[in-house]
Amino acid sequence: MTETTGKTGVSRRTLLKGTAGLAGLAAGSGAITGFPYVKSAETKVLRYLGTAVNEGDDISKQCLKDTGIKIEYITATTDDVTKRVMTQPNSFDVLDTEYFSLKKIVPSGNILALDAKKIKEFDNITPVFTKGETPGGKKIGGQGTAPWKVLYLEGKDSKKFATSATEFVTLIPTVYNADTLGIRPDLIKRPIDSWSELLNPEFKGKASILNIPSIGIMDAAMVVEATGKYKYADKGNMTKEEIDLTMKVMTEAKKAGQFRAFWKDFNESVNLMASGETVIQSMWSPAVTKVRSMGIACTFQPLREGYRSWASGFCVSKGVSGAKLDWAYEFVNWFLSGYAGAYLNRQGYYSAVLSTAKAQMEPYEWAYWMEGKPAEKDIKAPDGSLLEKAGSVRDGGSYEERMGAVACWNAVMDENDYMVRKWNEFIAA
Amino acid sequence: MDTSETILQQASPDLVLGSDTTRAAKPARLSPSFISWLQAGPMMLVFLAFFLIPLVFVVIVSFWDYNEYQLLPAFSGRGYTDTFEGCIAQLPDLCTIGKTYLKTLKLCFLVWTITLFIGFWVAYFLAFHVKSKTWQMGLSLLCTIPFWTSNVIRMIAWIPLLGRNGLVNSGLMKTGLINQPVEWLLFSEFSVVLALVHLFTFFMVVPIFNSMVRIDKSLIEAAYDAGATGFQTLVNVIIPLAKPGIVIGSIFVITIVMGDFITIGVMGGQQIAAAGKIIETRLNALQFPAAAANAVILLAITFLIITMMSRIVDIRKEL
Numbered sequence: 001m002t003e004t005t006g007k008t009g010v011s012r013r014t015l016l017k018g019t020a021g022l023a024g025l026a027a028g029s030g031a032i033t034g035f036p037y038v039k040s041a042e043t044k045v046l047r048y049l050g051t052a053v054n055e056g057d058d059i060s061k062q063c064l065k066d067t068g069i070k071i072e073y074i075t076a077t078t079d080d081v082t083k084r085v086m087t088q089p090n091s092f093d094v095l096d097t098e099y100f101s102l103k104k105i106v107p108s109g110n111i112l113a114l115d116a117k118k119i120k121e122f123d124n125i126t127p128v129f130t131k132g133e134t135p136g137g138k139k140i141g142g143q144g145t146a147p148w149k150v151l152y153l154e155g156k157d158s159k160k161f162a163t164s165a166t167e168f169v170t171l172i173p174t175v176y177n178a179d180t181l182g183i184r185p186d187l188i189k190r191p192i193d194s195w196s197e198l199l200n201p202e203f204k205g206k207a208s209i210l211n212i213p214s215i216g217i218m219d220a221a222m223v224v225e226a227t228g229k230y231k232y233a234d235k236g237n238m239t240k241e242e243i244d245l246t247m248k249v250m251t252e253a254k255k256a257g258q259f260r261a262f263w264k265d266f267n268e269s270v271n272l273m274a275s276g277e278t279v280i281q282s283m284w285s286p287a288v289t290k291v292r293s294m295g296i297a298c299t300f301q302p303l304r305e306g307y308r309s310w311a312s313g314f315c316v317s318k319g320v321s322g323a324k325l326d327w328a329y330e331f332v333n334w335f336l337s338g339y340a341g342a343y344l345n346r347q348g349y350y351s352a353v354l355s356t357a358k359a360q361m362e363p364y365e366w367a368y369w370m371e372g373k374p375a376e377k378d379i380k381a382p383d384g385s386l387l388e389k390a391g392s393v394r395d396g397g398s399y400e401e402r403m404g405a406v407a408c409w410n411a412v413m414d415e416n417d418y419m420v421r422k423w424n425e426f427i428a429a
Numbered sequence: 430m431d432t433s434e435t436i437l438q439q440a441s442p443d444l445v446l447g448s449d450t451t452r453a454a455k456p457a458r459l460s461p462s463f464i465s466w467l468q469a470g471p472m473m474l475v476f477l478a479f480f481l482i483p484l485v486f487v488v489i490v491s492f493w494d495y496n497e498y499q500l501l502p503a504f505s506g507r508g509y510t511d512t513f514e515g516c517i518a519q520l521p522d523l524c525t526i527g528k529t530y531l532k533t534l535k536l537c538f539l540v541w542t543i544t545l546f547i548g549f550w551v552a553y554f555l556a557f558h559v560k561s562k563t564w565q566m567g568l569s570l571l572c573t574i575p576f577w578t579s580n581v582i583r584m585i586a587w588i589p590l591l592g593r594n595g596l597v598n599s600g601l602m603k604t605g606l607i608n609q610p611v612e613w614l615l616f617s618e619f620s621v622v623l624a625l626v627h628l629f630t631f632f633m634v635v636p637i638f639n640s641m642v643r644i645d646k647s648l649i650e651a652a653y654d655a656g657a658t659g660f661q662t663l664v665n666v667i668i669p670l671a672k673p674g675i676v677i678g679s680i681f682v683i684t685i686v687m688g689d690f691i692t693i694g695v696m697g698g699q700q701i702a703a704a705g706k707i708i709e710t711r712l713n714a715l716q717f718p719a720a721a722a723n724a725v726i727l728l729a730i731t732f733l734i735i736t737m738m739s740r741i742v743d744i745r746k747e748l
Contacts, residue, residue: 079713085544277592
């Protein structure tokens with residue numbers, strides 16, 4: 001009795017194995033057998049690792065409709081995205097990350113540069129990325145990890161950034177913006193025009209910066225430079241002495257009770273501002289929009305020293321090849337083809353290919369978001385909720401004005417290790 | 430002859446009960462110590478695989494070197510020397526790590542004292558004043574209700590209450606007790622301690638309650654008969670007998686608070702240093718060996734505190 005059962009079990013298992021093997025062969029794969037492959041051959045699935053910035057449900061739905069590619073979002077914070085690339089490079093296919101993290105990611109060899117020739121709209125990508133200037137010809141500040149410094153690699157498997165254009169692109173640009181301080185004009189009641197106001201004792205206990213060292217230190221540097229205490233050669237690549245000086249200024253302010261709190265994520269920054277805990281703080285554009293959509297006055301204040309900018313783009317994991325790599329190209333091409341760009345523009349970000357996004361936006365939307373003109377009609381968010389009433393003008397004005405006034409970019413410094421230690425000291429002070 | 434053999438014999442008369450059979454069966458029987466090992470085995474394996482081995486890795490990695498993007502498996506004390514940077518040079522001022530641990534220990538001490546005080550009396554009430562078992566069970570379950578939502582939500586719920594324009598401040602302003610909103614209610618050590626006490630008092634209640642219900646009621650009666658006052662009974666009978674519970678509860682609370690950085694971060698407005706926060710910042714900067722070194726230091730200090738506590742009470746003996 002026992003014997004018979006055993007035999008049946010074995011033969012059934014063998015049968016299953018055989019079937020799976022056959023199915024795998026049938027699907028045209030010699031090396032990989034089993035169900036996962038068969039399944040993925042039916043629906044095109046890409047695992048998309050990134051921060052929440054680009055990851056709209058509408059984008060993935062539209063993508064599935066247009067290309068048949070199913071996007072599975074893996075959402076993490078900027079730091080965690082980098083960590084995941086380093087430690088689990090096989091856990092994602094497409095990577096959406098910021099240019100400043102390339103200084104860590106590229107040497108690790110865990111990502112694959114994309115071929116510029118396979119990107120249809122590559123030549124239409126805004127010169128912000130390729131030349132460091134606006135379409136109107138304004139030179140953009142290049143302090144920090146500016147995208148054009150790390151856009152190309154010397155060769156396919158190279159770990160060196162090329163100084164001139166090659167066909168091997170580290171990240172295909174997707175989205176970027178110019179960040180500045182957010183303020184509550186209803187509580188401040190006077191014009192603000194300099195980063196130095198962040199440390200103005202008038203706002204004691206009502207200011208905030210973000211507690212992400214690599215970004216926070218850039219904001220701190222903008223403040224220090226604005227107060228006239230010091231002029232950096234490159235805010236994005238400080239010497240140890242410069243880091244000491246910057247942190248000293250910030251530590252003194254912290255000890256004097258200047259800061260109400262530091263924030264770490266989007267929602268924290270919204271809550272601080274909306275509840276009136278802070279009236280001036282470093283902020284991200286959509287966070288300002290969110291506060292405003294709650295009916296609370298909040299301005300993304302342009303400042304005379306300029307903006308701190310950031311940019312992100314796509315690459316793929318080293319492990320991606322064959323059909324999956326083709327889908328990745330198909331997806332990136334789709335992303336630049338207009339729908340996603342328009343979607344991002346409507347949130348106050350900027351899309352990398354302006355022409356395709358423009359084609360997908362209403363003329364009045366384009367005029368408001370990109371040309372800095374007063375809104376002809378009510379401005380709505382991608383989800384249809386009201387953002388701005390007709391007649392309002394975008395903070396900071398047009399694309400040319402905002403991107404043209406960028407002073408520095410988010411960065412990873414050579415002295416990053418020292419900076420992180422000093423940041424811990426600052427928090428402990 | 431015991432009954433079981435008789436019954437067996439009655440049930441199957443063919444079965445021969447002989448000394449031979451018994452002897453033959455004996456060697457196959459497992460020795461008691463082997464059985465104990467077998468019983469403890471699964472837990473031991475889990476402990477080994479998911480605690481000891483990872484811990485050994487952490488210690489090893491803490492002595493490695495690193496650069497911006499990878500671990501360099503060469504011996505280096507950099508994780509440690511960097512951590513204690515300036516500790517001698519800056520004297521008499523405290524270095525970063527010194528300040529951080531001083532702050533963490535202070536918060537830990539405050540939270541421990543308050544949770545112990547509240548936890549002890551809640552447990553006391555449940556064990557001695559609630560007579561029926563059903564009510565005891567019911568009320569202890571009531572204590573667990575806050576655990577039905579996540580840590581983060583219980584923590585964040587305090588923010589609208591304590592903020593500058595929050596419920597407490599606007600209430601106080603309306604009653605005319607204050608003219609200006611009280612700022613130290615939120616993003617301060619006060620709010621951190623409040624949230625931690627709120628989160629972790631229950632970990633104190635359960636073990637103390639557990640020790641207290643096991644106290645023989647006749648001991649208390651004896652104390653009463655011998656003329657002890659309520660206070661004397663408490664100090665000389667109940668507290669000594671509840672000690673194991675107190676120590677276990679204290680271990681729970683202290684280990685959690687020492688390693689906490691989320692509550693301290695959110696309620697302290699990210700402005701208060703915590704030992705766990707240093708580890709997180711280092712991890713986020715991909716400086717794994719430095720993070721590991723800090724983890725080893727935290728572990729050593731926590732272990733030291735626990736050892737001191739178990740010196741006061743031998744938990745194994747008392748259980």
